[in-house]
Amino acid sequence: MGYSETRSEGKVGAGLSMKSPYYTAVGKNNELISLYLEDCTGGMREKLQPYSVDVVVTSPPYNIGVRYNSYHDQMPRESYLHWMGDVGEELKRVLSDTGSFFLNIGSKPSDPWIPFEVAQELRKHFILQNVIHWIKSVAISKQDVGNYPHMSGDIAVGHYKPIAGQRFLHDCHEYIFHFTKSGQVALDRLAVGVPYQDKSNIGRWHSAKQDLRCRGNTWFIPYETIRDRQNQRPHPSTFPLGLPEMCIKLHGVNQTRLVLDPFIGIGSTALACLSLGVSCVGFDIDTKYLEVASQRIDELLKGKKPDIPPWISPVQAPLFIKEKRQKPKRSSNSIS
Numbered sequence: 001m002g003y004s005e006t007r008s009e010g011k012v013g014a015g016l017s018m019k020s021p022y023y024t025a026v027g028k029n030n031e032l033i034s035l036y037l038e039d040c041t042g043g044m045r046e047k048l049q050p051y052s053v054d055v056v057v058t059s060p061p062y063n064i065g066v067r068y069n070s071y072h073d074q075m076p077r078e079s080y081l082h083w084m085g086d087v088g089e090e091l092k093r094v095l096s097d098t099g100s101f102f103l104n105i106g107s108k109p110s111d112p113w114i115p116f117e118v119a120q121e122l123r124k125h126f127i128l129q130n131v132i133h134w135i136k137s138v139a140i141s142k143q144d145v146g147n148y149p150h151m152s153g154d155i156a157v158g159h160y161k162p163i164a165g166q167r168f169l170h171d172c173h174e175y176i177f178h179f180t181k182s183g184q185v186a187l188d189r190l191a192v193g194v195p196y197q198d199k200s201n202i203g204r205w206h207s208a209k210q211d212l213r214c215r216g217n218t219w220f221i222p223y224e225t226i227r228d229r230q231n232q233r234p235h236p237s238t239f240p241l242g243l244p245e246m247c248i249k250l251h252g253v254n255q256t257r258l259v260l261d262p263f264i265g266i267g268s269t270a271l272a273c274l275s276l277g278v279s280c281v282g283f284d285i286d287t288k289y290l291e292v293a294s295q296r297i298d299e300l301l302k303g304k305k306p307d308i309p310p311w312i313s314p315v316q317a318p319l320f321i322k323e324k325r326q327k328p329k330r331s332s333n334s335i336s
């Protein structure tokens, strides 16, 4: 990808301190990636200035007993919700007034209320501006779509979590709650737009000046197919790079000085930020995960990853490349 590989020496910007991050790297637009090995609430309080973050993209532990390397994902419900509320309060402090907070959260079939209860907790601090459904797998039958171009038969695409037994369906989706402070934040909808199927729509409406329409709130973002989980995705609960990438693009790359992921795991949000040329700060309490995150970032900096993520359709690819080449406007970052 041709990023500079200088570490710890990039254009840090006013207020970005190098106070013992676990790892730092600098991308080709001088974007700074800083990963901190510490609890996110304390870390944010200590390192991030008020209003310094434009986009938060994150996926917290869901409290469903996932086997993390060190974190124990099974608290009493009240304590968990209280903790999520504390995290939300801190996020509100660091988020700019026009910022976006994208919270990816799922559940387990026997306990489907978790995402809603967490959203309710965060309602104390934010307005829920959009609810996006992250679709991991979908089946579309030819019969339902009729004479659709390029569709010669039934399709079933993506990866899902199979659920045994008769009671529950396979788990094929999660939520992305889009919180803002005002509920009025303007988004760059066409940055994640889709081409019109019926080209006669172009120019017909005032809003349809180009061959792109708003994607809507169902996002099909499949996981990459992997053969060796331990080596290729050594973390029990990641999101694909396409998820943070789409969230940041929806908020607007040019409006984004700094992205925060308080639960960064193996660094998916940081990789998305490098692809888009924006700075990122992340926290995790697990050395093993941050070590993997560092390796993934190093590999991307060395150009080992494909330029275009697999979730980008061939139709969107030229657009993606064009957007990536635009240098985002940047004002100073402000991590104290």
Ligand SMILES: C[S@@+](CC[C@H](N)C(=O)[O-])C[C@H]1O[C@@H](n2cnc3c(N)ncnc32)[C@H](O)[C@@H]1O
Residues within 6 Å of the ligand: 038, 039, 040, 041, 058, 059, 060, 061, 062, 068, 071, 235, 237, 238, 239, 240, 262, 263, 264, 265, 266, 267, 268, 269, 283, 284, 285, 286, 289
């Ligand atoms: C759902 S995972 C996030 C995975 C990440 N989105 C990715 O794609 O790699 C949640 C992460 O939160 C971390 N974690 C748990 N408690 C934490 C805390 N208090 N502060 C920061 N990170 C924490 C866990 O170690 C785990 O990696």
